[in-house]
Amino acid sequence: MSFPSENVPFQYELIENKMGDVTILLKGRMDKEAAGTFLRQIHKLIKSKVSSSLSVDIESLNYFDDYGALALMEIKECIKSIDKQFKLIGTNDRVISILNLFDRNLQAPNDIKTPPTTRNPLVLVGESSLKHFFNIRYMLSFVGSVALAFLQIIIHPKSLRYGDTLTCMEKTGVAAVPIVGLISFLLGLIMAFMSSIQLQQFGANIYVASLVAIAMVSELGPIMTAIVVAGRSGSAFAAEIGTMKISEEVDALYTMGFNPTLFLAVPRIVASLIVVPILALFSDIFAIAGGLTVGVLMLDLTASSYISQTIETLTLFEVTWGLMKSMVFALLISWVGCLRGFQVRGGAAAVGNAATSAVVTSIFLIILFDSLFAIIRTYWG
Amino acid sequence: MTTQSIIKVKNLIGGYGEEVILNNINFDVKESEILVILGGSGCGKSTLLRHMVGLNRPMGGNIYVDGVDIASCHDAEFKKTLKKIGILFQGAALFGSMTVAENIALPILEYTDLPKKSIKNLIRMKLSLVELDGYENHLPFELSGGMKKRAGLARALAINPKILFLDEPSAGLDPITSAEIDQLILHINKVLGTTVVIVTHELASIFAVAQRVVMLDKKKKGIIAEGDPKFLKQHSENETVKAFFNRTSKSAIQPDRN
Numbered sequence: 001m002s003f004p005s006e007n008v009p010f011q012y013e014l015i016e017n018k019m020g021d022v023t024i025l026l027k028g029r030m031d032k033e034a035a036g037t038f039l040r041q042i043h044k045l046i047k048s049k050v051s052s053s054l055s056v057d058i059e060s061l062n063y064f065d066d067y068g069a070l071a072l073m074e075i076k077e078c079i080k081s082i083d084k085q086f087k088l089i090g091t092n093d094r095v096i097s098i099l100n101l102f103d104r105n106l107q108a109p110n111d112i113k114t115p116p117t118t119r120n121p122l123v124l125v126g127e128s129s130l131k132h133f134f135n136i137r138y139m140l141s142f143v144g145s146v147a148l149a150f151l152q153i154i155i156h157p158k159s160l161r162y163g164d165t166l167t168c169m170e171k172t173g174v175a176a177v178p179i180v181g182l183i184s185f186l187l188g189l190i191m192a193f194m195s196s197i198q199l200q201q202f203g204a205n206i207y208v209a210s211l212v213a214i215a216m217v218s219e220l221g222p223i224m225t226a227i228v229v230a231g232r233s234g235s236a237f238a239a240e241i242g243t244m245k246i247s248e249e250v251d252a253l254y255t256m257g258f259n260p261t262l263f264l265a266v267p268r269i270v271a272s273l274i275v276v277p278i279l280a281l282f283s284d285i286f287a288i289a290g291g292l293t294v295g296v297l298m299l300d301l302t303a304s305s306y307i308s309q310t311i312e313t314l315t316l317f318e319v320t321w322g323l324m325k326s327m328v329f330a331l332l333i334s335w336v337g338c339l340r341g342f343q344v345r346g347g348a349a350a351v352g353n354a355a356t357s358a359v360v361t362s363i364f365l366i367i368l369f370d371s372l373f374a375i376i377r378t379y380w381g
Numbered sequence: 382m383t384t385q386s387i388i389k390v391k392n393l394i395g396g397y398g399e400e401v402i403l404n405n406i407n408f409d410v411k412e413s414e415i416l417v418i419l420g421g422s423g424c425g426k427s428t429l430l431r432h433m434v435g436l437n438r439p440m441g442g443n444i445y446v447d448g449v450d451i452a453s454c455h456d457a458e459f460k461k462t463l464k465k466i467g468i469l470f471q472g473a474a475l476f477g478s479m480t481v482a483e484n485i486a487l488p489i490l491e492y493t494d495l496p497k498k499s500i501k502n503l504i505r506m507k508l509s510l511v512e513l514d515g516y517e518n519h520l521p522f523e524l525s526g527g528m529k530k531r532a533g534l535a536r537a538l539a540i541n542p543k544i545l546f547l548d549e550p551s552a553g554l555d556p557i558t559s560a561e562i563d564q565l566i567l568h569i570n571k572v573l574g575t576t577v578v579i580v581t582h583e584l585a586s587i588f589a590v591a592q593r594v595v596m597l598d599k600k601k602k603g604i605i606a607e608g609d610p611k612f613l614k615q616h617s618e619n620e621t622v623k624a625f626f627n628r629t630s631k632s633a634i635q636p637d638r639n
Contacts, residue, residue, distance in 0.1 A: 032540050036494035065541045065573055066510075067493075070503050097572050346522045347477015 008062055010034035012042075020051030023089075024075075027060040030068035039071055046078050054079050059090025069098050142261075142339045146269065149262040153270075164267035172233040172268075173275025177282060180228050184283040187220060188212050188290025196299055205299040209309035212291035217314060217322045221283040223370060226329035229276055230362040234337035237268050238358035241341025242351040250342070265338035269331065276330030277323045284322070325373055329366050336362040387412045387544060387576050388433065393442035393452075395425065395432045401440065402428050404602040408595050410544075415570050415577045417587050417610070420597035421625070426580045427471075427548060429597065433578065434468055434546055435459060447543060464492055467542035471549045473533030475521040481508070481532045482517035488539045507535040511565060527558035531565075538569065544576045545569070551586050563589040584628065596622060 008028040015023040024042070028034075046054065056075060058064065072088065079086040091099075153160045195211050241264055244250050253260050288310055295301040340358040344350045388410035395403035402425040410416050418426050431437045433444055435451045443450045449462045475484050485504050489495060495503065508514055511531040521529060530550060537545060550566065551559035563586050570577050581587060587594060587610050594613065596606040598621055606613055606622045614626035624630065 032493045032495075036496070036499075039499050040494075040496055066506055067495075067503070067541060070495075070499060070506060074499060074502065094572075346520065349478035 010038065012038065014045060014049065016049060021053050021055070022046075022050045023055045023057055025057045025060065029063040030058075030061050030071065031063055031065060032067045035067040035071050039074060042071075042075060043078055046075065047082065050079065050082070050084050053085030053087065055087040055089050057089040058095065064095055064098065066098060072099070138343065139339060142335070142342065145261045146265060146335060146338075149259060149266045152259075152262060153266065159262065160270065161263065161267050165271050168268050168271035169275050171236070172229060172271055173279060176228060176232055176275075176279055179232070180225055180279050180283050181286045183224055183228065184216070184221065184286040185290040187224060188216060188287030188292075189294055190290075191215060191287075192291035192294035193298070196294065200299070205295070205301060206305065206309050208291060208295055208299060209301070209306045210313040213288060213310040213313050214318065216287040217284050218318050219322075219370075221287060222280045222322050222326035222329060223366065225276060225280040225283045225326060226333060226366045227363060229272070229279065229330070230333045230337075230359050230366065233272070234333045234358045234362045235355040237334060237337030238340040238344075238354040239351055241265075241338055242344035242354040245342065245344045246347060246351065260342070261338075265334075265342075268338055269334040272330040272334035273327055276333070277326045280323060280326035284319075321377070325370070328369055328373075332365045332369065333362045336365065385412050386410065387447055388578070389443075389445040390433070391443045391445070393429075393432065393444060394440045395428055395437070395442075396440060397428070397437070402602060403432075403597070406442070406603055408604060408607060410576060410578055411593075413570065413574045413576055415566065415579065415590050415592045417579045417581060417591035417594045418597065419580075419582055419587060419594055419625070421582065421599060421621075424597040424599040425602070426582075426597055430546060430548055430578070430580045434466060435463070464540065465543045466546060467537030467540070467544070468546045469530065469533045469537045469548065469550060471552060473521070473529040475529060475532055475536070477521050480518050480520055481513070481524070481535075484521070484532065485536045485539050488536065492540050503539075507538055508532075510538065510569070511535045512561075527554050527562070530554065530562060534562075534565065538573075538575075541573065542575065544578065547577065547579045547581075549581055549583075550579060551581065551583050556585070559583065559586060560589070562586075566590050584626070596625070 010026070010028040010030055010033075012027065013025040015025060030038075054075070056072060058068075058072075061068070076086050191212050192208050196205065196208050199205060199207055199211075241250070244264070250260050250264070253263055292303060292306050295306045296303055337358045340354040340361070344354045386409040390406055390408050393403060393406040394401060395406070406429065418429060420426050428437070432439045432452075433446070439452050442452065444452050446462050447465050449458055451459055451462055454462070475481070476487075479487070482501075482504050485507055486500055489500055489503060504517065505514070508516060511534050513528060513531050513535065516524070516528070516532070521532070524532060534547075534550075537547075547566070550562050554562065566577055566579070567590055569575055577590075579586075579590065591610050593608060594606070594610045595604055596613075597603065598605040605619055606617055610626070613622055617623055617626070
C-alpha cells in the first residue's frame with residue numbers, strides 16, 4: 001500500500017464467484033467520512049450475498065486509520081455471526097500495527113457495563129429514602145455548624161469577617177432596593193385598585209388605605225422581599241460557594257485552618273439578617289405609596305387622609321411582627337443558599353443545580369414558615 | 382515519511398489585548414513529527430498554542446494550518462480546519478455533566494455519520510488506545526488526574542486529527558503516569574502518523590518525545606533556539622537555553638556559607 005495521493009475518494013467493489021465466495025475490493029481513502037456510509041451499506045450486502053466466505057482486499061487503499069480498522073472489525077464480527085469465513089488480503093506493517101492497536105478489542109467480548117434499564121422499585125424506593133435521609137442529616141449538621149460559628153462570633157466578635165459582611169450587605173440589600181421598590185409599588189397599586197372596585201360600592205374608599213397597609217406590612221411585604229432576595233441572592237450564595245467548592249477553594253480554606261462555615265456562610269447570613277428586614281420596610285413604604293397614588297388619583301381621597309388612616313390602622317406590633325418574620329425568612333434564604341453551595345459535588349452542572357435548588361427550597365420554606373406564623377398568630381391573638 | 386510542513390507560522394505577533402507577548406515568530410511544523418514548544422513560565426508558550434488553534438486571533442502575521450491561514454480565513458474554512466486538529470487542554474476540559482463515552486462521542490457525532498453501534502465500538506477502541514478500558518460510564522469527577530488526561534486525549538483523537546495539540550500533557554502527574562503519557566504520544570505518532578505539537582517544560586518529557594523543539598524566551602518575546610533537544614543541551618551557546626536544559630539557575634545565587 002502506497003500513499004501517492006491521499007485525496008482519491010473511497011470506493012468499493014463487490015466481486016462474486018460461482019462458489020459463493022465474495023471479495024470486497026476497497027480503493028482510495030478510507031477515513032472518517034468514508035467509514036460511516038460504507039458501514040451502513042455493507043452489513044446488508046454481506047448478509048444477502050455472502051454464502052461461504054468473504055475476503056476483504058485492502059491493497060488499493062491509500063489511506064487507512066482506526067476508522068478503517070473499525071470497519072474491518074465490524075465486517076469480521078458480522079461474518080462470524082453468520083458462521084462464514086473471513087480473510088484479509090493486502091495488509092502491510094502499517095495496517096497490522098493499526099489493527100494491533102485495537103486487537104484486544106477485536107477479541108474482547110461485549111462486556112461494556114451498561115446500567116440496567118429497568119430497576120427494582122424496592123431498590124429505587126430504598127435509594128431515594130437513603131438520599132433524603134442523608135440530605136436531611138447534612139441539613140441538620142449544617143444547622144449545628146452555623147450555630148457553632150455564631151457562638152464563636154458571640155464569644156469572639158472579631159472573628160466575623162466585617163469586610164465580607166459589608167460587601168454582602170451591599171450586594172444583597174442596596175442593590176436590591178430598586179427591584180423590591182418597583183415590585184412593591186406596583187403591588188400596592190394593584191391591591192388598592194382591585195379592592196377599590198368592591199369598597200366603592202359601599203362608599204368605603206378610605207378603607208383601601210387600611211387594607212393595603214395591613215396586607216403589605218404583615219404579609220406581602222416580608223414575603224415579596226424574601227422571594228426577591230431568594231431569587232437574587234440565595235441563588236448567588238449557592239453558585240459562589242459551589243464554584244469555590246469544585247475549584248477546591250473550600251478545601252484550601254479548611255487546610256489553612258479556617259472554618260469554611262465561619263468564613264463563607266456566616267458573613268452572608270449576618271448580612272441577610274440585617275438587610276432583609278430593612279428591605280421589607282422599604283417594601284412596605286413603597287406599597288403604601290402605590291396605594292396612595294391610586295387613592296389620590298382615582299378615589300378622591302386626600303393624601304393626608306390616606307396617610308392618617310394608614311397610621312391609625314397600623315400598630316407597632318404589626319410592624320414588628322412583619323420585620324421579625326422577614327428576619328426568619330432572611331435566615332432561611334441565606335442558610336439554604338450556603339447549604340446548597342456546600343453540597344455541590346462534580347462540575348459546572350452541579351453548580352447550576354445548586355442555584356436552582358437554593359431558590360426552590362427557600363421559597364418553599366418561606367411559604368411553610370409563613371403559614372406557621374399565621375397559625376401561631378391566630379392562637380396567640 | 383514526507384517532510385512537508387503542515388503548520389507554518391510566519392511573522393506572528395501575538396498576545397492578549399494590547400500586550401505583545403510574542404514578537405515576530407517564525408517556525409514550521411513538519412508532517413508526522415513531534416514538536417515541543419518549550420520555555421520558562423510566562424514566556425508565551427500557551428499563548429502561542431492558543432493562536433495556533435485559533436482560540437485567539439493574532440495581532441499580526443500568518444498561521445498556515447494544512448495550507449489555510451487561520452489568522453485571516455473565513456469561518457467556514459476555519460471550521461473545516463478545526464476538523465483536522467485535536468486539542469488536549471491542560472485540565473483536560475472534559476464536560477462534567479457527560480460520561481467519558483459521551484465526551485468522546487461528541488465530535489464523532491458532529492463530524493461523521495457512523496451508525497450508533499459503530500460509534501460505541503469506536504469509543505471502546507479509543508479508550509483502549511489510551512488504556513482506559515471499561516471507563517465508558519464514568520463521570521469526569523470520578524477520574525484521577527492522569528485518567529482525565531487520558532480521557533481528554535481520547536476525545537482529542539476521536540476524529541483522527543492530522544495534528545494533535547497538547548497543552549502541558551504531563552503537568553501535575555506522577556513520573557510513572559507522565560512517562561506512560563509520553564509513551565502513548567510516541568505510539569500514536571508512530572501508528573497513526575499524527576503530527577504532535579506539545580507545550581511543556583517538563584525536561585524528562587521533552588527528551589523522551591521531542592524530535593525537535595522550539596524554545597521561547599520571555600525577554601526576547603521570541604524564539605531563542607530551535608532544533609534537536611539533545612544537541613541543544615550540549616552545544617547551545619545561549620545562556621538561557623543552557624540553564625534550561627541543565628536545570629541551573631541563571632542568576633547563580635551563591636549560598637551564603639558563613
